[in-house]
Amino acid sequence: MGIKKLKILYITTSSTGGGGVARILSQKTAAFVQLGHQVRIISTNDTSEQPFYVFDAQVQWQFYSSPVRTMTQMRRYYNFVQEQGVEAFHPDVIFVLDNGIKGYFASYFLQTKVPIYLEVHGSRNFLLTPIQSKVKRMLMDHITLWLSNRFTGLIVLNEQSKKDWKHSNITVIPNWIELEKTTQNQPSSTSQQVIAVGRLVPEKNYEALLSIWKQVQAVEPDWRLVICGTGAPSYVAQLKENTNESVIWKGEVEEVYREIEASAFLLHTSWMEGMPMAFLEAMSLAVPVVAFDVDYGPADLINNGKNGYLVALNDEQTMIDCCLNLMRQPEIRKQLGMQAQKDMQQYDQSVVLQRWITFLNALV
Numbered sequence: 001m002g003i004k005k006l007k008i009l010y011i012t013t014s015s016t017g018g019g020g021v022a023r024i025l026s027q028k029t030a031a032f033v034q035l036g037h038q039v040r041i042i043s044t045n046d047t048s049e050q051p052f053y054v055f056d057a058q059v060q061w062q063f064y065s066s067p068v069r070t071m072t073q074m075r076r077y078y079n080f081v082q083e084q085g086v087e088a089f090h091p092d093v094i095f096v097l098d099n100g101i102k103g104y105f106a107s108y109f110l111q112t113k114v115p116i117y118l119e120v121h122g123s124r125n126f127l128l129t130p131i132q133s134k135v136k137r138m139l140m141d142h143i144t145l146w147l148s149n150r151f152t153g154l155i156v157l158n159e160q161s162k163k164d165w166k167h168s169n170i171t172v173i174p175n176w177i178e179l180e181k182t183t184q185n186q187p188s189s190t191s192q193q194v195i196a197v198g199r200l201v202p203e204k205n206y207e208a209l210l211s212i213w214k215q216v217q218a219v220e221p222d223w224r225l226v227i228c229g230t231g232a233p234s235y236v237a238q239l240k241e242n243t244n245e246s247v248i249w250k251g252e253v254e255e256v257y258r259e260i261e262a263s264a265f266l267l268h269t270s271w272m273e274g275m276p277m278a279f280l281e282a283m284s285l286a287v288p289v290v291a292f293d294v295d296y297g298p299a300d301l302i303n304n305g306k307n308g309y310l311v312a313l314n315d316e317q318t319m320i321d322c323c324l325n326l327m328r329q330p331e332i333r334k335q336l337g338m339q340a341q342k343d344m345q346q347y348d349q350s351v352v353l354q355r356w357i358t359f360l361n362a363l364v
Contacts, residue, residue, distance in 0.1 A: 004364050005036045009091035011081060011106055013098040015043040018052040018230065018252035019199050020277035021121050024175050025097060026053040031353055033058045037360070040089045042081055044068060044098070052252060060089075068102050077102065078109035086112045093363050095119050096151075101127060104143070107150035115152035115363060122274040123295045124164045126203060155359075157275040160296040171359060174300075176352035177280040177344060181257070187286040187337035188264060189330040192223045194323070195263040195287075197256055197278035198270065200231025205292075206239050209269040210247070212316050216323045217246050223327060226263065228253045261285045264333055265326050271313060273297040283307065284344040286337035290322045307340035 010029070015022050029039045033056045040060040049063055062084045068077045085091065094116040096106045107116060124144055128137050145166055148154065153169035156162060162170050194213075198204045206227075213225050226248045230236070240249065253259055256278075260266065266282040268291040275297040279289050283301065289308040291298045292315075304310040309322040326333050345351075 004361055005038075006092040006360060006364065007038045007089060008032055008040070008360075009085045009089055009094045010039065010041045011085065011094065011096045011098060011103070012041055012043045013045045013100060013103070015041055016046045016048050016051040017199075018254075020175075021097065022051070023053050023277055026051065026055045027176070027178070027349070028356070029059050030056040031349070031356075032360075035357070040085065040091070042085050044077070044102075052254065074102055074105055075109065078105065081106070082110060082112075086110060086114070093117070093360070095155075097121070099126060101140075101144070104147040107147050118148060118151045118154050120154055120156045120161060120164075120274070123161070123272045125272055125295065158296055158300040160300060161274070164296075173355050173359065174347055174352055175275045175277060175280060176349040177277075177284045177347050179284055179344065179348045187288075187334045188262070189334065191262060191264040192327075193226055193263045194223060195226045195228065195260055195266050195282075196268065197228045197260070197266065197282075198268070198276070200227075200229050200236050200239065202235070203270060203272055204229075205269045205271045208314070208316060209267060210239060210243060212267070212269065212319050212323065213247065214242070215316075215320050216327075217244075220324065220327050221246070224248055225267070226250055226259055228256050228259055257281050257285060260287055263287055264330075265290055265308075265323075265337075267319075267323065268292070268298075269319070270294065275300065280344065280347055283337075283340035284347075286334075286341040288326065288333060288336035288340055290319065290326070292319070301343075303339075303343070307336055307343050309336075 015025055032039050042062045044064045046063055064077055064080050068074050091114055094114055096103050097119045099122055127144060128140055148165060149167055153171060154165055154167050155171050155173055157174050159172055196209055200206060217223060224246045228250045230252050260282050266287055266289045268289060272294055279301050282289050289302055292313045293299055293310040294313055298310060302308040302310050311319045
């Protein structure tokens, strides 16, 4: 079957940053352009108009720099999207890759007969959990479900994520990894480096990670923890307060796989996830992952005790035990890592891209 050429509009946030969602967006849009599609990105909340990751030169950009915090500001923002995206670009399909509350309102404000899909890269609890008031949480739950049902459909990363939603049209398409770049790696038996990768934001639960590391490093003082990611300076400074020289803060790293392949294992303590790119990359490099078992991504990738370790949320002692086990038994690291690498075959770009091709062909 031939590939139908489409105009694809992405409505996104922080697309020029160094996060995992921006990374997969750069890879995905490049693949779409290579297939002959036209792609335009409208992005908000960017600190720079220069992308951290390399995007295909044919991808078109529009940036919206004004704040979007009130309904008046949101209406103004979607007027911009309507003009620069819908009316100027004439897309065949719109993908909303913004899981903040303003992303949900695309289904309400945009006036178009073009199909609009919400791409979900995390749990809806991201919006609900921080709300202390039970009434406000119920209201947010109602609003997000109502707005999500106005979309043509939802695209989620795994089967588990479906239970967050009540939409009748949900498609599962996972993130991908370019295996030809990683599958030649052999796990290191001598590394004394642990790595953590991800934005330095509260939902990634770095407080727990640093608490665990402090106790691990007390009994294995020769090991170091490398943290790759950035966040608000005040929050990062707060995290750094109680750390010692065993914690190395790398900031944003473009070729993060170089740091991952030099590591014994990846440690992850987030309290919510989608399908972390760091997991895919580490596991494809035969580097096992130790993570909390949270909604919704880790359990789809990690088979506890077979290709990594899944630990109940907030069970720091078990997490410490898993870390020490991997530090002291390189043969176990190798066994878990090699199985992890084998299990990543289903997430190769060639496999997942075919699912996107099938999805796009069905649109017209």
